[in-house]
Amino acid sequence: MGDVLSWAGGGLVIVGVALSVLGAVGVLRFPDFYTRIHAASITDTGGASLVLLGLCLIAGLSLVTLKLVFVWVFVMLTTPVAANALANAAFSSGHKPRIGAFQIVRTDERRKTPRGTDQP
Amino acid sequence: MIALPPSFDANLAIDIVLLVMLLVVAGAIVRTRNLLAAIILFGIYSLVSAVWLVVMDAPDVAFTEAVVGAGISTIVLLGAILLTRGEAEKTDWRRLAAPALLCVAVGGLLVYAAMGLPALGDAASPANAHVGRAYLEATPRDIGIPNMVTAVLASYRGFDTLGETAVIFAAGIGVALMLGFGPRASLAPPPAVIGDHHVVLRVSAKFLIPLIALFAFYVQFHGDLGAGGGFQAGVIMAAAIILHALVFGLRETMAAVPPRVARGAASFGVLLYAGVGVACMVNGGGFLDYDFLFPPAIEKQIPGWLLGDPDHAHHWGQHFGIMLIELGVLLTVAATMVTIFYGFAGRTVDAARQEAKR
Numbered sequence: 001m002g003d004v005l006s007w008a009g010g011g012l013v014i015v016g017v018a019l020s021v022l023g024a025v026g027v028l029r030f031p032d033f034y035t036r037i038h039a040a041s042i043t044d045t046g047g048a049s050l051v052l053l054g055l056c057l058i059a060g061l062s063l064v065t066l067k068l069v070f071v072w073v074f075v076m077l078t079t080p081v082a083a084n085a086l087a088n089a090a091f092s093s094g095h096k097p098r099i100g101a102f103q104i105v106r107t108d109e110r111r112k113t114p115r116g117t118d119q120p
Numbered sequence: 121m122i123a124l125p126p127s128f129d130a131n132l133a134i135d136i137v138l139l140v141m142l143l144v145v146a147g148a149i150v151r152t153r154n155l156l157a158a159i160i161l162f163g164i165y166s167l168v169s170a171v172w173l174v175v176m177d178a179p180d181v182a183f184t185e186a187v188v189g190a191g192i193s194t195i196v197l198l199g200a201i202l203l204t205r206g207e208a209e210k211t212d213w214r215r216l217a218a219p220a221l222l223c224v225a226v227g228g229l230l231v232y233a234a235m236g237l238p239a240l241g242d243a244a245s246p247a248n249a250h251v252g253r254a255y256l257e258a259t260p261r262d263i264g265i266p267n268m269v270t271a272v273l274a275s276y277r278g279f280d281t282l283g284e285t286a287v288i289f290a291a292g293i294g295v296a297l298m299l300g301f302g303p304r305a306s307l308a309p310p311p312a313v314i315g316d317h318h319v320v321l322r323v324s325a326k327f328l329i330p331l332i333a334l335f336a337f338y339v340q341f342h343g344d345l346g347a348g349g350g351f352q353a354g355v356i357m358a359a360a361i362i363l364h365a366l367v368f369g370l371r372e373t374m375a376a377v378p379p380r381v382a383r384g385a386a387s388f389g390v391l392l393y394a395g396v397g398v399a400c401m402v403n404g405g406g407f408l409d410y411d412f413l414f415p416p417a418i419e420k421q422i423p424g425w426l427l428g429d430p431d432h433a434h435h436w437g438q439h440f441g442i443m444l445i446e447l448g449v450l451l452t453v454a455a456t457m458v459t460i461f462y463g464f465a466g467r468t469v470d471a472a473r474q475e476a477k478r
Binding site for chain 2: 078088
C-alpha cells in the first residue's frame with residue numbers, strides 16, 4: 001500500500017514538474033504580456049498543487065502532510081492573486097493585448113462610452 | 121540511454137544545477153541596465169542560495185537568506201528605486217577596468233583560499249573538532265533545547281547576538297537620520313475611485329496579513345525546536361506590515377503602526393535583550409548567564425512536579441532567557457525594518473508632493 005502511494009506521489013510530482021516546465025516554455029513563446037501571465041500563473045498554481053499533492057502522498061499521514069497542505073493553501077491564495085494584480089496593473093496603465101480586436105475601456109469611463117465603440 | 125556514472129550522486133547533481141543557476145542569475149544581474157529587473161534578479165539569487173543552503177543542511181541560514189535576501193531587502197530596494205531613475209547609465213569600459221581587475225583578483229584569492237578548506241562534513245576539521253564539538257556535546261546538558269543553532273546563537277554566543285541586534289538598531293537609526301521617520305506632512309485620504317480595480321488584491325491581502333503575522337509568531341516560538349528564531353520572525357512580521365502598507369496605503373499603516381511606536385519598539389528590543397543580561401548579573405551570574413535569570417527565592421516557588429526529574433538539572437532559566445532575548449530580537453528587527461520602510465516611503469511621498477507643487 002505504502003509503495004503504491006509513493007509511486008503515485010512520484011508520478012504526480014513528475015507531472016507537476018512537467019506542467020511547470022510547459023508554463024516556462026509558454027512564458028518564453030507566447031506573444032504578449034497577458035498570454036504570458038496566463039501561461040505562468042495557471043501552470044504555476046497547477047504544477048505546484050500537483051507537486052505538493054505528490055509530496056503529501058509520499059510523506060504519508062503525518063505533521064509534514066499538514067504543513068504541505070498549508071503551503072498549498074498559501075500557493076493557491078497568492079499565485080492567482082499575484083497574476084491578477086499584474087494583469088490589473090498592466091491593464092490600468094493602458095497596456096494593450098496584441099491578440100484580438102480589443103478596446104480598452106476603463107471602469108471609470110465606462111458610463112460615457114458604450115462598449116464596442118471606437119471612441120477612446 | 122545515457123549510462124550514468126557508477127558514482128552518480130543526486131545531491132551532487134542538485135548542487136551543480138543550483139550553482140549553475142546562481143552563476144547565470146549573477147551574470148544577468150551584471151548585464152542588465154534595468155534596475156527593477158536587477159532587484160528582482162537579486163531576489164531570485166537569494167532564493168536559489170536559500171535552496172542551496174537547505175541542500176547543504178543549513179536550514180537556519182537558509183531561512184534567514186530567504187526572508188532577508190528574497191523578502192525584505194527586495195522591498196527596501198524597491199522603495200529606494202522609486203527615489204531614483206530606473207535605468208543604470210552606460211559606463212565607459214575604461215572606467216570599469218580597475219574595479220573589474222580588483223574583483224577578479226579578490227575572486228581568484230577566494231578560490232585559492234577555498235582549496236585550503238577542509239572537506240564538507242570532515243569530522244577532523246577545526247570547526248567540527250574543537251569548539252563546535254564542545255557545543256554539540258554540552259548543549260543537552262547545559263541548555264536542554266533541541267535546536268543547537270539557537271543554543272549557540274542565543275545562549276553560548278548571546279553577547280555576539282546582542283551586538284548583532286545593536287547593529288540592526290544602529291542601521292535603522294542611520295537610515296532614519298538620512299531619510300527621516302516618514303512623510304513630513306500628514307497624508308491626505310486617498311481620492312474616492314469609481315470601480316475599485318484592486319478588490320481581489322485587497323480581499324486576499326486582508327486574509328493573508330494575519331496569517332503571515334501568525335506564521336511569524338510560529339517561527340519565533342518554534343526557534344528552540346527547529347529552524348527559526350527572532351531574526352527570521354522579525355523580518356516576517358515586518359513583511360506583513362509592509363504588505364499592509366503596499367496594499368492599503370501608507371496612511372492606513374501609519375495609523376495602525378505609528379512611526380513613534382516602531383521607533384519605541386526598536387529601542388525597547390535592544391533594552392529588553394540587555395536587560396535580561398543585567399538581570400542575570402544582579403542575581404549573581406555573569407552577563408547573559410541565563411541560569412541565574414531567576415533569583416533563588418523565585419526558583420523555590422516553582423512546584424517540583426513542573427521541574428521533572430529531580431536528578432537532572434532543569435533549564436528554566438535557559439528557556440525563559442532565550443525566549444526573552446528572542447522577543448527582544450523580534451521587536452528590534454521588525455520595528456527597524458518598518459522604520460526603514462517608512463523612511464523610504466516618506467521620502468517618496470514628499471518628493472511626489474514637491475513635484476505636484478511645481
